[in-house]
Amino acid sequence: MTNLCVEARDVTRCYKGGRGIKGINLAIPMGRIVGLVGANGSGKTTLLRAITGLTGAEGDLRVNGLNPWTQRGQMMEDITFIADTAILPRWMNAAQILDYVQGVHPRFDRTKAERFLAGTTVSRKMKVRQMSKGMVVQLHLAVVLAIDARLLVLDEPTLGLDLVFRTTFYRTLLEEFASEERTIIISTHQVEEIEHILTDVVVLSEGRIVFQEALDALEERFFELRAKPEREEEVMRLGPVAEWRSLGQGHFLFDLAKPAGVTAEMIGLLGEVRSPRLADVLVRLMEAARPETAGVGEWGHTVKENKQ
Numbered sequence: 001m002t003n004l005c006v007e008a009r010d011v012t013r014c015y016k017g018g019r020g021i022k023g024i025n026l027a028i029p030m031g032r033i034v035g036l037v038g039a040n041g042s043g044k045t046t047l048l049r050a051i052t053g054l055t056g057a058e059g060d061l062r063v064n065g066l067n068p069w070t071q072r073g074q075m076m077e078d079i080t081f082i083a084d085t086a087i088l089p090r091w092m093n094a095a096q097i098l099d100y101v102q103g104v105h106p107r108f109d110r111t112k113a114e115r116f117l118a119g120t121t122v123s124r125k126m127k128v129r130q131m132s133k134g135m136v137v138q139l140h141l142a143v144v145l146a147i148d149a150r151l152l153v154l155d156e157p158t159l160g161l162d163l164v165f166r167t168t169f170y171r172t173l174l175e176e177f178a179s180e181e182r183t184i185i186i187s188t189h190q191v192e193e194i195e196h197i198l199t200d201v202v203v204l205s206e207g208r209i210v211f212q213e214a215l216d217a218l219e220e221r222f223f224e225l226r227a228k229p230e231r232e233e234e235v236m237r238l239g240p241v242a243e244w245r246s247l248g249q250g251h252f253l254f255d256l257a258k259p260a261g262v263t264a265e266m267i268g269l270l271g272e273v274r275s276p277r278l279a280d281v282l283v284r285l286m287e288a289a290r291p292e293t294a295g296v297g298e299w300g301h302t303v304k305e306n307k308q
């Protein structure tokens, strides 16, 4: 029995013009909370739809050990997939939605959902169209948290919500759903909002995975150096993976995994070193992976003027 929740080997779904996802290799162990990050059109939704069996693809894909295309019915008993929290049928009231989920999902615990809703402002008789977006999220959370699934797939679940509801959504998810036996995959554009709950991050660019790493390892791997102009030539010789300017000062991102031989101590001799923000690392890596910005080195260099 495998302890991998998602295992993808060379998964490819090509649309016209070479768009889609290409050669995806992924191994997500059970119990992880994975952030799927990438620019618009990078393939996040396509990958999540393949994982949930909604989109066909070439290659090998196993979800909880099952084939999403030939064993979808059985596979979905253990998965909850939310494409958008705003899609609940507007003409139904909260109680009818719970009736519906109870009818279609064998692992739905109605009592648990009712208990969760009792602590919110959503009443059982209220129709979805009468609810604010925040209330719809509460209702959605009640459904999600009451389904005893081993994999929860969320495709930009908090789009269009205000900060308070976004924060509540993720906090509740972490407190009420996450466990060692459950895996969560969340696609998002706002990685800084969820980085505190993630264990891993996967970055897509133009349909390919350009980076995947556990967050713990990321902290050990990446350093940001602010160097004085007179030291910049020396800095460049150490092979930063990206560089940008802010208020005239050069910022250099180093990945200690490449090139081999560079250490934090060597970097520290050339200026002020700090841990970069995750969002900064990911944005620089995504920029560097794009053909129009890629330059020297495996990731390429990006030189950007940051006006802030």
Ligand SMILES: Nc1ncnc2c1ncn2[C@@H]1O[C@H](COP(=O)(O)OP(=O)(O)OP(=O)(O)O)[C@@H](O)[C@H]1O
Residues within 6 Å of the ligand: 015, 016, 019, 020, 021, 038, 039, 040, 041, 042, 043, 044, 045, 046, 047
């Ligand atoms: N059914 C389809 N037919 C044709 N092209 C498609 C289809 N679905 C997706 N694509 C293309 O595949 C690429 C990846 O799309 P996808 O929706 O997976 O990206 P995404 O990363 O989720 O984007 P966003 O962040 O904007 O939601 C895009 O270029 C898109 O136009």
